[in-house]
Amino acid sequence: MIAADAIGNSEGGRSPVAIVVDAGYDQHTIEEEILRPFGFQVIERACHGDAAAVVKAVAGADAVLVRESPITEEALDAMPNCRVIVRYGVGVDNIDRDAAARRGIYVANVPDYGVEEVSDQTLALFFAVVRRVATRDRAVREGAWNVSRSEPMYRIAGRTLGIIGYGRIGAAFHRKCSTLGFARTLVHDSNVHELPFGAEHVELDELIEQADVISLHVPLRPSTQHIISRERIARMRPGTVVLNTSRGGLIDEEALAEALHSGHLGGAGIDVYSKEPPQRDHPLFTTPNTVLSDHTAWYSEASVSELQTKAAQEVARVFSGGEPLHWVNRWS
Structure with missing residues (x-):
């Protein structure tokens, strides 16, 4: 995992950045391995559901992976190069899907884990x-x-x-x-x-x-x-x-x-x-x-690995020139 303030350049050019918002997982080596062929920096930032903190956290992101924190229109404005937002999970009510669609940003989820x-x-x-x-x-x-x-x-x-x-x-x-x-x-x-x-x-x-x-x-x-x-x-x-x-x-x-x-x-x-x-x-x-219980119905050690893998694979599909498998804000 790259430090939270370490967005930088790769060989003189800008590396694509994937911001992980409040995932809370022990590590993100799975995402890093899947996205490494595309030159991604994977950076986790804690926002604790604070919309204003999310705006700052995702600024300049090319991809976002998020759990419950809100991805608002203001957050979308802060990342003009973003191509895809993936929800770690099923529900996407915390993401402004229509605003993302207007900007040509894919929103995807992971409905087939857990x-x-x-x-x-x-x-x-x-x-x-x-x-x-x-x-x-x-x-x-x-x-x-x-x-x-x-x-x-x-x-x-x-x-x-x-x-x-x-x-x-x-x-x-x-x-x-x-x-x-x-x-x-x-x-x-x-x-x-x-x-x-x-x-x-x-x-x-x-x-x-x-x-x-x-x-x-x-x-x-x-x-x-x-x-x-x-x-x-x-x-x-x-x-x-x-x-x-x-x-x-x-x-x-x-x-x-x-x-x-x-x-x-x-x-x-x-x-x-x-x-x-x-x-x-x-x-x-x-x-x-x-x-x-405490919103842990989804959880097992196996489901966490499955979720991280499938979320990162959606980003990889977009940066391979394709569309997300589970694209939830279709505009065409």
Whole structure:
């Protein structure tokens, strides 16, 4: 890794620069090896989600690799030579894609990494909620025994599973749930036209009203902001379990917390939040039968290596004269 202030020249000419914004990985030798044939300097800069810091960090960049920090139009103006921005991950709501398209800058993501990890985490949260794993652990450590009747648990077999979004992760989650004995699997995804045997296409509101377990696997867009709204939460079946390993903004968190406190919902497994990290007074921190994790559903040692490799390969494709494999702001 080249020092953060070491942008310089190569053989009297300017080397292309790839700025890594807030990746937080132990090293970037993978990116350096993939981009070395193009003469790249790979430089990591910490911005901690600060938009103004990002503008300074990316100034003069030819390529940017970013996690959650915002890439605004002002940041784009600071890098007139930039040809590609790659999101380390799936969601690209932190990048001004339209402004990038107007400048002819490719925006790409890595949608095909961590599929097994995220679907595993969703399943883990589900089991932790319905089998009361976290509360039983705490109770046993405190000396309690044989008090399971104080915490309702239900049999999974015979219930109805609802999956909102049936891309790679939603499909993987369904595959892993297919042996659990669900009586029905309802899927809402207007972009998917064929489902495996046993799954049914339904409208969103039908899924909301009939599912006992609702798992979210859609990107955050204006059309999906608070797709799990106060009104839809009110129409869920009593005891419904809500799972979210996608994006926090998909759920009205205040309304979800109220429904958990009231007992209308049976539990929730949440890995993502509307603002991250969540504040200590976040409404879900005090709700019953709620299992929380820290936006780590994507993580394993294998998935990190896969993510860094695939992100750098997108930059390499552009500097080889091609287009990104996962180009998300197409202008033609």
